[in-house]
Amino acid sequence: MVSNQECQWLSRPMPRTRVVSYGHKLGTKAWRVVGRLEGGQTQAEIAKVIGVSQSVISRIWNRFLETGSAGRRPGQGRRLGTTPNEDRYLVLTARRHRNMNATLLQQHLRSANGTTVSSQIIRNRLYGVGLYAR
DSSP states (O other): OOOTTTTHHHHSOOOOSSOOOOGGGOTTHHHHHHHHHHTTOOHHHHHHHHTSOHHHHHHHHHHHHHHSOOSOOOOOOOOOSOOHHHHHHHHHHHHHSTTOOHHHHHHHHHHHHOOOOOHHHHHHHHHHTTOOOO
16 A cells, blocks of 8 residues: 555546546546555545546456556457558559449459458548549
């Protein structure tokens, strides 16, 4: 346990310049939360001072106990539709075959790379480089 003199900075209220409403937006404040919890403050007190719900504080503490880190874990989110190489392939194919529409380009990409994407993604990628699918 840390002495009161060493933890004096922990008991000061944080400046309320900006109220953070989501736990994943806390960033470096997560370490302050961990420090305050180790200093003996309750989760409810910390939540009130920071301006977030108590469940956010609880999640940060549980993450710290599990991983030893208060930082975020890498996301597992949905993969982007196409890679930069596939985007280049689409542009090349669209330029070579001017009369291909998005559905034909989609089928072409699937047969060449095995990548299945929607025809809207094809249109978006072509629009990004100034081309339009028929």
